[in-house]
Amino acid sequence: xxxxxxxxxxxxxxxxxxxxxxxxxxxxxxxxxxxxxxxxxxxxxxxxxxxxxxxxxxxxxxxxxxxxxxxxxxxxxxxxxxxxxxxxxxxxxxxxxxx
Numbered sequence: 001x002x003x004x005x006x007x008x009x010x011x012x013x014x015x016x017x018x019x020x021x022x023x024x025x026x027x028x029x030x031x032x033x034x035x036x037x038x039x040x041x042x043x044x045x046x047x048x049x050x051x052x053x054x055x056x057x058x059x060x061x062x063x064x065x066x067x068x069x070x071x072x073x074x075x076x077x078x079x080x081x082x083x084x085x086x087x088x089x090x091x092x093x094x095x096x097x098x099x
Contacts, residue, residue, distance in 0.1 A: 069096040 067077035071087040078085050088096055
């Protein structure tokens, strides 16, 4: 028994719809169960997912780096890190050093 392309597409759409509905039902059931267990044991989000949410972990410190070079024409500065700006690119950097 051979089915046409259109019939197979219709079957696929029906199957995908049934899959989506079954998934949604199972997710809903799982969420309810998780909430029930969390309430029963007094669990917090931090208990269940340590390291997420809140600022209990190590804080990454960022510090500014002092500028090493200055363009005398414009006053722009550069730390010497990353890509060199156009005003110093390919030139001897000695005359631009900030003393």
